[in-house]
Structure formats: structure tokens, C-alpha cells
Amino acid sequence: MAILLNIETATKNCSVGLAKDGETVALREIATQNFSHAEKLHVFIEELFLESNLKLQDLDAIAVSQGPGSYTGLRIGVSAAKGLCYALSVPLISVDTLEVIARKITVENGIIVPMIDARRMEVFSAFFDTNFNKIRETQAEIIDATSYGEFSETLHLIGDGAMKFKAVLTDAKFKYYPEIEFPSAIEMAKISYHKYQNNQFEDVAYFEPFYLKDFVMLTKK
Template identity: 50%
Template sequence: MALILLLETTTINCSVALAEDDKVIAIKEDKTPGYSHAEKLHLFMEAVLAEGQKELLDLDAVAVSKGPGSYTGLRIGVSAAKGLCYALNIPLIAVDTLTSIAHQYQSLNFSSGYVIPVLDARKMEVYTSVFELKGGALTPLSNVEAKIIDENSYAELKANRLFVGDGVQKIEDEILDQENSIFVQSLPSTQEMAKIAFDKYKISDTEDVAYFEPFYLKDFVIKKKKKA
């Protein structure tokens, strides 16, 4: 049995879980606006280990949501994961954030069609990709991209569509073609990471701890203060 610590810090949700194989046995989250990750991430790690009656030395791997998402959140989560893996000499598993969000279809009773995870980016942009759900299998149809939303976005997708993520409001407010569409405002969570991480663990799909970097998708931009 594999014991995997899961970390999700790409949005305002500071989420930590402990999983035995693909089953979450303890989870701790804080979705308070303002990003509490730096203060709470390690406290949450201690909490889920205590709840699961495990210790750090019991861990077989650490999985981290790799992005895209908040630059600062990604740095905090990935730095913590790399530090643990290096100190414990265990594998690092990277989970694509949009793939993780797409797996929320399971708790939303969505059975077939397109699953479109959307994370809020700048202005009218979202980080997004498209998956097709057919026969219980989720298949990626596009690469992750930073997409500017307009009235014709996603018009080519004619079947049932599930939009899920914290960028959903931009989609719902902007696009004209909303037929056969479901909009669910949500945040990525470690709850959906467990199966993805365990599947990667089984085939040794792991990262080089020394060289792994988050998937930012876009360069970090420092905003200059306006002159008085």
C-alpha cells in the first residue's frame, strides 16, 4: 500500500490530503480569500498525518499540483513538496491542475460530453483545456492554454459541456452559446488528486526533485505602482 501526501496550492484553496493508494483518508482545506498557504500549509500537513495516525517517515511519495495557477501559490506548494521529497528520499509526483479539476465531473453526476476546466487568469483570460468524457474515460482533446474569452468561445463544442473551475463566471457571462452547458464554480482540491497521483506512482511517473519547476504557462508580471 502506498501512502501519498497531496498538496494543492494553485488558487486560494490551501488543500492538503493524505491518501492510501487512491483513497483519501484525511484532508484539510482553507478557501479563505487572501492566500493563507505560507502560514497554513505545514500545519495542515501535520494535521492530516495526525488524523491518519501516520508520520512523515511513513510516506512513500509526495504529489503536488503543478499548475497553471497563482505564481506565489505554486512556488509555496512546489517548494514544500520538493523539500519533503529531498529530505525523505521519496518520489515527487506532479499533477496537472486542470486535469485534477476536470475529475470533479465524478461528484457532479456528469456522464458524457465535454469537460472544460477553467482557472481564472488576467482580465478576460482563463487557463483552460478540453477533455471528452465517454464511457467513463476522460480523454484530453487540447493542450493547456491561456485563452481570451469572447462570445464565440467553445462554440465548436456541440455536445453536453461541463465548465468547472474558478474561472467559470467569465465563461457564463461572456459566451452566447450556452445550450447544453453546465457551469460549476469551484476550486481545485487534493480530493481529486489521489487517483491521478496513485496511477502515476504505480508506473514510476515521477519528477527530478532537483530540477522540477511549476508549470506557470505565462511569465510572472510585476505590476509597477502608479506615480502619485
């Protein structure tokens, strides 16, 4: 049996799960406007182990959402994951944040387009088929009324970046799911377990999150 800790902090959702053989057995998560990752992450981890009667030493690996997403959120999650990997001498697994969102929906046809809000009219997005295979690489793109005009199939737009385009992308081929906003450690479980089985591990010393865009610090005038 493989026991994995899944850490998802790439968006406003601070989500942590314990999984056995790819199935989540304990979960803690909270989504707030002001990001509570620094305050909640380690508390959640401690609570998970108390609830499950497991110890940190029982872990076989630790998985972390690699991005794209919030610069600060990713730094907090990756720092925590790397620190635990060092301390416990267990491997580190990285998981594509957009795939985690994509796996929150099940459809029979069309293209799944997870979108993470990147402010204004920009999103981080990728395309996945109905089996969650990535068919277009991750991009930071500005959306307007002409976006995705070359596609005739149904486009399932999900994630916290999707709903702000409902008044812009109005063709019937666009389907919106307002209930699907953020990635969760629940959907990380199967991905990380598959990578664990195939020894797809990161170099703990050199691994960095996938920011996609350079960090820009905003200061009040």
C-alpha cells in the first residue's frame, strides 16, 4: 500500500489530502479571498494525521501542485513539500495544476479547458481530451470575443478564470460550470499515485514551481 500526501496551494484553495493507493482518505481545504495558505497548510497536515491515525513516517511520497498559479501559493506549497521530503527521505512528485482542475469534470465529448484567473482578461489555460490527456500545452492567454473561433466542438470552460468570459464567449459551443472553481487535493490523488507507480519523481534540491509568468510585485501608490 502506498500512502501519499497531496498538497494543492496553487490557487485560493488551500487543499491537503492523504491518499492510499490513489484514493483520498482524509481531506482538509479552505478557499478564501485573501489566501490563508501560510496560516492553514501545516495545521491541516497535522489534522490529517490525527484523523487518520497515521504518522509522517508512514508516507511513501509527497505530491505538490506544480502550477501554474499564484506565485505566493506555489512557493508555500512547494517549500512545505520539499522540507518534508528532506526530513522524511521520501520522493517528491509534481502534478500539473490544470490537469487537477480538468479532472473535476467528466464529459463524453468535446474539449476540457481549465482556466486559472491571471487577472484582468488573462488566464492560464490548457486543453484536455475527455480522458484527461493534454492536447494543447499550457499558455498564458488574453481572451476576447475571437478566442477559440477555430474550434467547432464543445469547449467545457472550468476553473476560477472561466466565468469572467461568459459575457464574451457566448457561442453555444461554450459550456460553463460555475460550481468548478479551484483545484483540490482530491483530484491530485490518482495522478500522484500513477506517477509514484512509475517512479516519476522530482529532484528535491532543484525542483521549482511552474510559474509560467515572472512575478511582479504590486505596490500601493
